[in-house]
Amino acid sequence: MKAHTCPLCGARMKRNGKTSAGRTRWRCTSCGASSVRRMDSSAKLLDSFLGWLLTRRRQADMPGGGRTFRRKTARFWEIWPMPPKVESPRRVVFVDGIHLGRKAVVLIASDEGHALGWHLCRSENSRAWAALMSRVAAPEVVVSDGGDGFQKALRKTWPGTRHQRCVFHAFCQVRRYTTSRPRTQAGAELYGLARALLAVTTLREADGWVQSLLAWSERWDSFLAETARSEDGRVSLAHERLVKARRSLVRLVNAGALFTYLDPGLVRDGPLPSTNNSIEGGVNAQLRAMLRDHRGLSIERRLKAVFWWCYVHSPNPLPAAGILRVMPTDRSIAAIYERLDERERLEGTIPQWGDAVVWSELHHSEPYRMDWD
Structure with a gap:
């Protein structure tokens, strides 16, 4: 003893x-x-709380039953599990955002097996992406779906990292403009080119695909340049959606982000992914399944549930006793926010916890907050 x-x-x-x-x-x-x-017994209760939150178990099946379980574990909803500072660089990092409401998104960075970082923000923008990436060592390659502001944050935070745009998301972006059943010959050909992008596995095939895109663009250039006049007299492109679809592909080709996974200087150490399926299926799908299993949680508890899942799947999570000792709570974060002056509250951020304006709106004096959903 x-x-x-x-x-x-x-x-x-x-x-x-x-x-x-x-x-x-x-x-x-x-x-x-x-x-x-x-x-x-706080650590034991926290383990029990996580045993319920991260599984499909019902509260009624937990020790003590539903009401007793909720009473004993209610205090753990006040904890914000924070991401570690990852100083060991990974070869490949996947980044994506999971939206929990119209104005609430958690940006997540992960490798093949762990959640490396997460950040709460109102929307995907360069400042939020930079806050997420600043706590993770710069990888050799980062795979993303092209979220707003990511390129700017990448140049600022990870300037030496190569970017691979998820080719499936590039295809989906074209499909949104052309639909899966285009009505024009030009649209059908461009849709076919976008589908062919998913089958490119060598540099020769990549060069052939780029040449095909250039040939398509030259062949249909006059068609895409046609204009139409609306009833109010405004002149616009007659095939604007096709023009946008072409622009989305040309922009990726010019940025060199479409075929990074085929770069000879990178693949000599092993094959690289062309999609962000690892984070879509390994993280986002698991988070959505957890939220479905516990549907009915408030927006704040959904956010914290995502934080808890990411922390438990981080590289070296602390035991329950360590979490209780070091992790911030609603009260401790509010104390930090109260010490900020008015200008910092409006314009600044608390990088470890998310945008400062998010914190002020999430913890409002009014009892009901509906604008996050």
């Missing part, structure tokens, strides 16, 4: 009878202080 030490002087304590309630009384052999050892 672990020795009991004095909380005042640190000396060894010995048993000294019992209290009227039947508990063992301890007395310090050095200073004479007397105390009663109190068992802290």
